[in-house]
Amino acid sequence: MRRPTDNSSKLATQLANAARRSLLAALLLACGPAGAQARSPQALVHKPAPQFVRHDLKGQPLSLARLRGKVVLLNFWATWCGPCLTEMPEFMAWQRQFAAQGLQVVGISMDDDAAAARKLATKLKVDYPIAMGDPDLGRRYGGVLGLPLTFLIDRKGEVRAVYQGVSNLNAIQTEIRTLLTER
């Protein structure tokens, strides 16, 4: 015959193990976006923006972590994407207008060929950093499977808004102004 204390002890151990598993799962979920893949770009809203370190098209180091404290407009684009090319001059204007308040625009080209991105960036006189993307970075941002795709990241490094396709630029600018007022 089993003693009640044995059963209680066993149950307590099982509960403790379940709690540990739940805690681990919760931690994995909380940390997920930084290293794992989001289900969709929109799933990243209110989550930490996936980190990346690479060199921009001019060979300068570009690290998202080093932009902590700034509001980051992270724009995925490509030379073959018409709506992307419409947005970029506006992003350049915002970079100049809001730089002192802490805005940093960053472009990620999803072109297959860096030379194409470099050529177009030069032609358009893009004055914010642009780096080349890759499928892994795309997957970590929830799937960059349609352009343009723009993430607004707050000063704490959290994704606050996602804009996909032909977006309302006034709405993006309004959100930027809001985020710039946050400290």
Add this chain to the structure above:
Amino acid sequence: MNMGVVRAALLSVAMAGLAICGAAPGHAQMGQRISATTIPAAQLIQPAELNKLLKEPASARPLVLQVGSHMLFEEAHIAGSEYAGPGATSDGLNMLRQRVKSLPHSKFIVIYCGCCPWTKCPNMGPAYKELHAMGFTRVKALYLADNFGADWVSQGYATTHGQ
């Protein structure tokens, strides 16, 4: 005839050609700009319909070709589909021609891209026109209204990753 004048004229024509090509965005030589909206409505196939077709026996399934960005293809593509080059460039169209040239013109082919909203896609129109011009009679264009992520992947349709 003065050969110097002829050479100068040929050089001018060549330079004008280069200037036109250089004005187009992108590294690869751009092909004709043909909107996806020029594809006849009867030749469109909806995502749900294609997804259903992909569950049919192999003999009933179409050849599915992605005619857009290779980077986006690597990120995710329709299960069983092949990369066939971006329709917007002459190199891409050449790749497409090479892929299908040995196929019978009655082959059921579905092309797709989804790089941009349908009305802005630079690849589908030229790719469709090319296949049509080659004589293929059973070509369908996958209608992805917004993009591949929203209209295919997020719907849970058959997707895979990699080359």
